Amino acid sequence: MDFSWTEEQEQIRKTARAFANQEIAPYVAEYDAAERFPKEIVQKAAALGFMGGVIPAKYGGSELDFISFTIILEEISKVCHAVGCALSFPSGLAGSSILRFGTEEQKEKYLKPLAEGKGFAATGLTEPHSGTDVASMETVARKDGDRYVLSGSKAWISFLEVADWILTFATLDRANPRKNICAFLIDRDTPGLRFKPYKNKLGFRPLSTGDVFLDECVVPGKNRVGAEGEGLKVAMSAVENGRLGVAARALGLAQACLDAATKYAQERIVFKQPIGRFQLVQSMITDMITGIEGARAATYRLAWLKSQGAVQARKEASIAKMMASDAAFMAATHAVQIHGAYGCSGESPVSRYFRDAKVFQIVEGQNQLHRSLIAETHLGFRE
Numbered sequence: 001m002d003f004s005w006t007e008e009q010e011q012i013r014k015t016a017r018a019f020a021n022q023e024i025a026p027y028v029a030e031y032d033a034a035e036r037f038p039k040e041i042v043q044k045a046a047a048l049g050f051m052g053g054v055i056p057a058k059y060g061g062s063e064l065d066f067i068s069f070t071i072i073l074e075e076i077s078k079v080c081h082a083v084g085c086a087l088s089f090p091s092g093l094a095g096s097s098i099l100r101f102g103t104e105e106q107k108e109k110y111l112k113p114l115a116e117g118k119g120f121a122a123t124g125l126t127e128p129h130s131g132t133d134v135a136s137m138e139t140v141a142r143k144d145g146d147r148y149v150l151s152g153s154k155a156w157i158s159f160l161e162v163a164d165w166i167l168t169f170a171t172l173d174r175a176n177p178r179k180n181i182c183a184f185l186i187d188r189d190t191p192g193l194r195f196k197p198y199k200n201k202l203g204f205r206p207l208s209t210g211d212v213f214l215d216e217c218v219v220p221g222k223n224r225v226g227a228e229g230e231g232l233k234v235a236m237s238a239v240e241n242g243r244l245g246v247a248a249r250a251l252g253l254a255q256a257c258l259d260a261a262t263k264y265a266q267e268r269i270v271f272k273q274p275i276g277r278f279q280l281v282q283s284m285i286t287d288m289i290t291g292i293e294g295a296r297a298a299t300y301r302l303a304w305l306k307s308q309g310a311v312q313a314r315k316e317a318s319i320a321k322m323m324a325s326d327a328a329f330m331a332a333t334h335a336v337q338i339h340g341a342y343g344c345s346g347e348s349p350v351s352r353y354f355r356d357a358k359v360f361q362i363v364e365g366q367n368q369l370h371r372s373l374i375a376e377t378h379l380g381f382r383e
């Protein structure tokens with residue numbers, strides 16, 4: 001694995017860092033507190049090609065290699081991983097599944113505006129009774145000629161405030177859901193489709209996450225993505241991209257914690273010396289550095305494998321996602337500790353990092369699942 005960046009990748013890092021510092025940093029505290037999605041900022045980033053990710057130019061994408069994609073998400077997420085999340089969306093489940101399984105008409109109508117930042121989307125998999133065990137979903141699709149009628153509900157779905165459409169999943173047979181799942185693209189204005197965002201979430205506050213209700217929603221057959229019964233395959237087709245995106249965002253957040261803690265440890269005087277002089281504070285800084293270095297290696301290794309065209313990197317995706325989110329949570333915990341009472345204030349960015357870091361251990365497959373996947377693959381119990 002080559003650890004050096006190309007000149008182009010260095011330039012991308014510089015541009016993304018400057019954008020994050022100039023266009024996001026002055027506003028992030030305000031929109032996080034207001035639980036508002038910063039659409040205008042994401043659209044500015046899209047104009048620089050940051051949203052097009054790894055999607056081909058033909059479909060509005062930036063055709064980036066996976067390392068450049070990761071660099072952008074890491075840099076942006078040092079300031080706000082919620083913007084990073086929006087930028088990762090076209091290359092994640094929402095966009096990649098259409099790219100792989102969608103018709104030309106679906107690519108033109110849904111993928112292109114998403115990759116160009118002209119439209120937004122949500123992906124609805126999780127239900128009130130099925131999160132990790134996604135295949136046991138209860139939302140049902142009834143076939144009615146050349147259309148489907150969907151009924152059920154989804155929970156914890158992000159981007160509800162801005163989504164123009166939702167990629168969601170329903171089963172044709174509730175008695176045997178796994179083999180009968182289908183993927184659908186549903187326009188926001190479809191009668192029977194209703195969104196109800198939650199307020200006062202622990203973290204990820206700008207993401208407008210909440211319930212989706214499907215009450216006899218009529219969806220034309222041409223809006224099914226992939227074949228009937230292929231829904232689980234569609235959902236799993238982009239997990240590596242999704243996990244790479246989450247790892248890159250968690251890594252950016254972890255680095256922001258280390259940067260803030262380093263500055264504070266150098267400047268805060270207690271017992272007539274900077275607190276960074278205390279060995280127990282140094283120990284926390286060392287934990288943060290080693291956690292981040294390990295997570296960075298795992299994340300860029302996954303990006304490198306994907307750039308080499310690896311057909312499957314499922315274990316590496318779990319390693320990167322788990323290591324980066326665990327590193328972020330440890331870094332955020334230590335960063336708050338080093339900041340003392342100031343770390344508990346809403347004014348301090350580290351309190352936001354702390355709230356967000358916990359959520360990273362739950363989304364895109366909770367970390368107990370990744371622990372099992374890594375060991376099961378290693379032991380030969382799973383491919």
Ligand SMILES: Cc1cc2nc3c(=O)[nH]c(=O)nc-3n(C[C@H](O)[C@H](O)[C@H](O)COP(=O)(O)OP(=O)(O)OC[C@H]3O[C@@H](n4cnc5c(N)ncnc54)[C@H](O)[C@@H]3O)c2cc1C
Nearest residue numbers: 123124125126130131132156157158204209363364366368
């Ligand atoms: C802020 C936020 C945004 C989200 N956005 C989206 C979105 O846009 N779209 C979407 O579809 N979903 C989204 N989710 C949902 C997220 O993907 C799920 O919360 C996640 O998959 C876990 O599912 P669950 O919450 O139902 O946990 P459960 O499956 O109920 O699990 C609860 C806990 O049980 C343990 N556990 C479960 N299974 C196992 C196992 N096999 N082995 C060991 N331990 C286990 C784990 O500790 C786990 O954390 C979001 C969640 C949050 C918090």
